[in-house]
Amino acid sequence: MRTIIFLSLILVNLSCKNNNEKSFSLRGKTNDLENGTKLYLRHNNKTIDSATITDNSFKFSTQLDTFPVNIALHDKVFKNYTSFWVVNQPMGFDASQLGFKNAVITGSEPERLNNIFKERVDGLKGKERDKAEMQFVKDYPNSIVSVSILSVDSRTWGREETKTHFELMSKENKSSKFGKQIKKYLELNKQPEIGDRYVDFESKNISGKSQKLSELEGKTVLLEFWASWCGPCRKENPNLVKTYNEFKNKGFEIFAVSQDSDKNSWVKAIEQDGLPWMHVSDLKGDQNEASLIYGIYVIPDNFLISKDGIIIGRNLKGKELVKKLEEILY
Known part of the structure; x- marks a missing residue:
């Protein structure tokens, strides 16, 4: 009987510990x-x-x-x-x-460090802020705050800078949710620039069929990154529809990658905005694989790809996009 009671007490204590x-x-x-x-x-x-x-x-x-x-x-x-x-x-x-x-x-050590971080970057912008954030991550490589910052800024800082900071982090940080996101970014990111050849990828359209960017080789392609919840994207869509209709018969196509995570919202936005071009998404939000490959950290963003497969423009909108298309298609 004493043994049973003793074992029962152990189980109760373990249960309490797990709950805590x-x-x-x-x-x-x-x-x-x-x-x-x-x-x-x-x-x-x-x-x-x-x-x-x-x-x-x-x-x-x-x-x-x-x-x-x-x-x-x-x-x-x-x-x-x-x-x-x-x-x-x-x-x-x-x-x-x-x-x-x-x-x-x-009572929260991560929040104490987060306050230090906020004090360091308060009022800073652009490169000065990036520099302060990098220094914080370097000073506290084992903090969850640092790995969360790196997961957000990785696509801004670039692959090599991200890799340098990530290698210094603890095993716990590397195995965290944020660490896994960074690892995936480092595995996939190619960071193509103007003058480089485009990087091919595959994703599913609204019907669930896989489509590749390379299916449009031989055409001038605008690789467009957007989402249904992105206000600036939706605001720009009427201009993009007008541009598409003007140049579609001259070998111009749009391959749109959505950073949506909800399919219904994605499809509804396509219908509401009347977007007649090719659409794909893996519905992984900003962890979209195409976005990781191309290093997209803010939307809307795009890459203009020539019929020869060379990136000839980045983040072109409105009149700027029209002017570029007139130069190469007329």
């Missing part, structure tokens, strides 16, 4: 929020928990599959919003003095 490893608690203070106001935790674009304000205080005790992760905290209408790194231990959130966006967060 998959949960975190957050106690928070706010300012001037009415009793009954709902706050929501959001992760991977999904609401994972909610809490109610009482006397400008709230508490979360939330289950997650892995730690650390970056989550968002917001009210129903996103008037109060912030994001931060959570870990599987008690944390504090104090927005009573500085407001929601600048709340003081305690």
Whole structure:
């Protein structure tokens, strides 16, 4: 009997330990929020928990599959919003003095480092910001914050710079979700430039049939990167339709790669905008393989490819695209 009880206690302790490893608690203070106001935790674009304000205080005790992760905290209408790194231990959130966006967060080492990062890059732009971000990643190669930054900036910094920083990172960072994204980028990226030959790839059209860019060899091709959720892309589409109709009988084609992850949204946008050219997507969002190959980090973007397969233009839009096509097709 004593043996059974002892084993039972071990199982209970293990169970408690496993639950604790998959949960975190957050106690928070706010300012001037009415009793009954709902706050929501959001992760991977999904609401994972909610809490109610009482006397400008709230508490979360939330289950997650892995730690650390970056989550968002917001009210129903996103008037109060912030994001931060959570870990599987008690944390504090104090927005009573500085407001929601600048709340003081305690108990999270990744968030402490994230604040250092934000201080270093505050007010910087362009190359100065890139330099500061690179230095942070170099200074803290074992932090989840650094590998997340590198996963976002890899296509901006380029393959070689990314590879240099990635090689210095810990095994944990390399095996993380962000590390896997970087590894895939390094495996696929070719970073073709003007004057280079295009890089072929294969992806599925809206009917599920695989199509290759090389199927359009012998034509002047605009390799267009876009998405249904991209406002600037949708705004440019009427101009692109007009240009396509003007030059399609002169050997001009468009091969459009979408960074959508939802097929219905993708197909609906094609129909709404009346886009009559070839469309493909692997529905992997910004981790789209064609985007990784070509190093696309912002959309809309495009490559103009000559009938000989040479890249002769990049990110051409509106009148600039028309002028280039007139030069080579007339």
